[in-house]
Amino acid sequence: MHNNKYLQEEIIRISGVNPSKCMRCGKCSATCPAYDEMEYHPHQFVNMVECGDIEPLLNSKSLYKCLSCFACIDRCPRGVEPAKVVEAVRLTAIRKQGANHMTADDIPAIIEEDTPQQLLVSAFRKYTK
Amino acid sequence: MQKITREQLIQKASELLENGTVSAVLGWGIGEFDYDVTPTVFSTVEELRNGFVFNDFCGANFSKYLVKKTDKIEGKILVFLKPCDTYSFNQLLTEHRFDREKVYAVGIPCEGMADIAKVKAISGDGIAAIGSNGDKLTVTTLYADEPVVIAANDVLAERCINCKSKKHVAYDELMGEEGEVIESNRFDEVARLEAMTADERFAFWQNELSRCIRCNACRDACPACTCEKCVFDNPNSGVENKSPANEFEEKLFHIIRAYHVAGRCTDCGECSRVCPQNIPLHLLNRKFIKDMNDFYGEYQAGAEVGSRAPLVDYTTEDLEPGEVFDRRENNA
């Protein structure tokens, strides 16, 4: 397992999360509505950041599956806030040049008559830098 | 100008001496100068006639003298109490400092006393005589041809300008009319200092306290300072120092003195009256009074016998020491 200390510190800084508070109860993953979409689950995000094992996360589609519904944040007994870790890793990934997960070109395929602006705005905020 | 005259007081005292109600009179005695009035014990009518004075300089608060004098005299002692003096009188009773049975207290009205420093500031030094006439003082000096006439109100002592009460809270007999507790502005100066920055306050007090010569007059005149032995005179207290040994000492002395009388000080103002350096020592006491009023509710020491001072009392909901400052900042 590769320990990327720089990325690890960067993610801890951006998220403000202390992953060593995690006691491995798995409640975040138990409560996650996007669990089945994810290759790495919320508890794994926390655990892998704690170990410095960041690269697999950066390249994982799981980054774009988190709904930011904050259920894991509110239900974590230790106040670890896994969603903030996911967010920090996601930002680390898309802040690289050309790494936007979604572009304006994708929109026509998505948009329908009743698509609310909110959907596009939110998706852009999440998937682009 | 006082509404009550020397003659009336002498007559009252003589009466009480002669009918045996009292065996001595604690009153103001003639001093070297007209403004230099000394607390004196008179035992006969003749002594009264020769030595008793009552003028605009009779500020001395006699309450404290009762602690020592009541022991020395057989029978009762007559004491004249201005309204402010009666608070000290009660406070000392609260602290069991003299036997109430040995005192015959006569309340007298007071229109405010003059501050000799203020008089001198107008008349100049070398005062030979001061006469009183209506609301005017006539000051004869050695160096001026004509006597200087001064309005009594212009030379009123600070504590009288900010008089808190014309009401007597204790007496056996009252001369003249009873007054009322007054809504005074006595905390304004404290508030003004509070509104300053810490640096400004520090500069203010540095200027004031640096003049202290540790004459102990404030302590000796203070009706709350009646300790059998003052900690500053007691070699076993660990803080004995009869004169300041270093720069810190006055401050220690004045803070500790103010702290020791906190909750017991009636704000009679004797400390500042007797200070030869004109240090506004009463502001320290008033600060404590103001704070305790703010923090724990209004309390006037001596207003009633047996009341419990804020510092020997508590509630479970008192504010925290750290909150004192938040509170002030919020109020500001």
Add this chain to the structure above:
Amino acid sequence: MQVNEYKPLIVAFCCNWCSYAGADLAGNNRLAYPADVKIIRVPCSCRVNPMFILRAFQRGADGVIICGCHPGDCHYTSGNYFTRRRMAALFSMLDFLGIEKERTRVEWVSAAEGAKFAATMNDFVATVTALGENKRLEDLRCKK
């Protein structure tokens, strides 16, 4: 960090029943705080005479902290309530004289709060260090 690092002198009066034990607990758990803090054990925070505090400042202390039991938890029922009033009045007076209010503090630390004890001391030392040497209490008399 400066070469000539300023080290404040802090006197901590600790109640035997709570904060002194809290300090012991901090020790047991190896929770570090600066050595500038020197503890004096008193039976109750209400034993602390304002004179002791002024004395400490007079002799060169830069900060004085009094630690007692949480209100309601005094071993002697009411001692800390008196402390609370006394120190509120005293600190307000020191502030009135223009002396930095940050140099004095009262904290309630129980015997179980080792971590709070260490955190309190770290914070207090940092505050006093930022203020620098205590001059005002010594210098009030001397006009500069």
Add this chain to the structure above:
Amino acid sequence: MQRVGVFVCWCGSNIAGTVDVEAVSEALKSEPGVVFSTNYQYMCSQAGQDMIKQAVKEHNLTGIVVCSCSPRMHEATFRKTAAAAGLNPYMVEIANIREQCSWVHKDMLTGTEKAIILGKAAIAKVNLNAPLIPGESPVTKRALVIGGGIAGIQTALDIADAGFPVDIVEKKPTIGGKMAQLDKTFPTLDCAACILTPKMVDVAQNEKIRIFSYSEVTEVSGFVGNFEVTIKKNARYVKEDICTGCGACVEKCPMKRIPNEFNLGMDNRPAIYIPFAQAVPKVATIDPNACNMLKNGKCGVCSKVCAAGAIDYTQKDEYINEKYGAIVVATGFNPISMDKFDEFAYNQSKDVITSLEFERLTNAAGPSAGKLLRPSDGKHPHTIVFVQCVGSRCESCAEKGKEYCSKICCMYTAKHAMLTRDKYPDTEVYVFYIDVRTPGKNFDEFYRRAVEEYGVKYIKGMVGKVVPEGDKLKVQASDLIANKQLHIDADLVVLAAAIEPDKSARPLATMLTASMDTNDFFTEAHPKLRPVESPTAGVFLSGACQGPKDIPETVSQAGAAASKVIGLLAKDKLTGNPCVANSNELMCNGCSSCANVCPYGAITYEDKEFRMPDRTTKIRRVASVNPAVCQGCGACTVACPSGAMDLKGFANLQIMAEVDAICK
């Protein structure tokens, strides 16, 4: 000035690791009064103590300073050493250079510097020490036990067994506590009632024990050996001495739909009730909030049917004052409220229950007569999910839950799971756990049996959400080992709720001036060496009021507390604390400031005659302190403006000398 000996302890490497002990003993040699200074590996050892005794003789020491661990640890040890060497034990001062120096500072230089300063302060103080002789006070030979659960019962029985009278105060109508509500007990699966009720009967029949049930302590004053306690006996509107417990009133009471607290509200009881069949005392109690007669004067059925004439609607709360030599706190625990954990749908479905409710559901005397039936529809549940650590092991600053491990849940959940599988083998049982914690005799074996013999499915992971839908509870959980999210349709969900101290503990602690931790558990005098004593002399701790405990632990702690109480009550006199206030009459003004702040009323005034310098005499009012009543807090010393009041052992001059030494 004393002749002071300084003894610096290495405490192995505990002190010597961060403090140069040699340098400390050397530096302290030149302090005023010091005639001897040395250091040694373990001062508290026999050899160390002998070294001190030897030095006292050789150097004619009059004062001793030990630089070592906290005085809370070994002050008593070194005082005994001093006494053995012929010194007054109060001529010893400890400089705490371990807990408050070597253990909190990392750098040798600063550690050594600070240790020297602390040593100097102790020397400055001991130079002003004076021999002190403690006073004596009598011991009231009666103990009070607050709380009538298994902890209180065991403590009371053990104390009574030694021949001392004991009173139990229990706020509920019966003793028995939580254990009376349990079905079976781990790890042996005895029936709780079978082992508890004989003890309850023993209590009832023991001549030395009085039970104040339906009562609470409202006021405590005094001190070790001499507590004065006010007990409020709540009106139960039934004459306890006349009621035979026949139950006729209970049967006839028309107000039948009051939630039954003994069954945790899962069934109802009448307004007049006896909590359970084996209640002690077995007398009825009228619930004043439910009784029509008490509320609006209409009814009176119970009074009519009571053959003994025990009903008394006019009964009033009664206050009893009693003296005790020792007090044992046994206030126990409760499961925390599940209100804030509604991701588990406790408030949304009757079929989500706590483990204690599960106990009642499986108890033969419970609401379903021991049959495991769903509270919602009375059907047999086929899939049961147990969730561990609900509210335990949460972050300290969390808004819900407790920071600590509740300790008993792993074992009772294993018990529940096992018993369910044993009685109803067709039931699927899942246990979601974070860790299984089973340290205890035969505990882990018990848990393994649940898995291996009974086929309970233990899954490492947590439940995230319970969704009641139709007659199912949809449980969404994680399986961390399989790295899967599980969806289980359950019939019953059982939450292992964290336990917390009873709410009555906090006000009681205030009354007793006994300290508590941040979770409201009582603090013990020493976590290892004095686990059943509170730091307040004469107050002892029994059971879960001190921390989560199972029954075996509770019973052993109850016995330990009893033995401490017996040790105390066996004494005729107690030596007091000699560090008490005393007033210097010559300086006292008699102003009453000191008496105003004294919490014990230890200060009185008398008029005394004094000879004055001028040969006259003067009568003055002066304070005097009753040393037997004074506890030595020192509040009076600061209230006194003249400095007449001082505290022995912590005198003004001593503390100022410490201040000076530190600030030098």
Add this chain to the structure above:
Amino acid sequence: MKVSYFPGCTLKNKAKDLDMYAYKSAEALGVTLEEIENWQCCGGVFTTANDEVATKLSSVRALKYAGEKEQPLVTVCSACHNVIKQTNYAMQTNSQFADKVNRYMAADGTYNGETQVYHYLEMLRDLVGFDTLKEKVVNTLKGKKIAAYYGCLLLRPNSVMRMDDPENPTIMEDFIRALGADAVVYAKRNECCGGYISVESPESAKRNSNAIIENAKAAGAEMIITACPLCKYNLVKNGADIPVVYFTELLAEALGVKEDTNA
């Protein structure tokens, strides 16, 4: 009573109903919604990253604008409310963040989180009062079985949002009851509908939305109300077979101002 009002992008387009009914109902309740001048999009999602500043400035401007008028800031859209409330909280508690923001805002003066942020529902509960609301109901909805759908944005993170108990909220149920209808309580009312994931994996949003509808229906719901355009979109698009309406529409109906709006 006058309050500042932040409508948000969707309320001026696809969710015009939500906006219009909010205006009409407020008027009927004696509350004037004063729309923030030149408001800009809130961003739709609050980025929890400590180092994101620029994306939060529009929220700060709205907050500051309300603050200067000494009015509480009211939002209707759950997303706007979440973003603005979280931004305000960050301004109050994260001094480093506030400092950075204030440097950007230098020209407009500083802001430190003084404004109070209310969701429209909170406004009804805390400023108007459900009892007052009850009195103003003209068309009682008696007998209707209505389920409230909170979604995630109104309640979480609870340490910031502080609207209600995040696991067992009652504010919308109390609202429904105030209008005279029966509130249907179901466990999935605070579970996420899928949000913007419908861009990325529509099946996921469908699964989540369906589970919510099923749960509500199983509990007896005949109608679902929501405060969020995206929630409504997901629930409807994924085949809700009971009506999903904005809570303001229901409110307008009960207050008898719905027809007005359509006219």
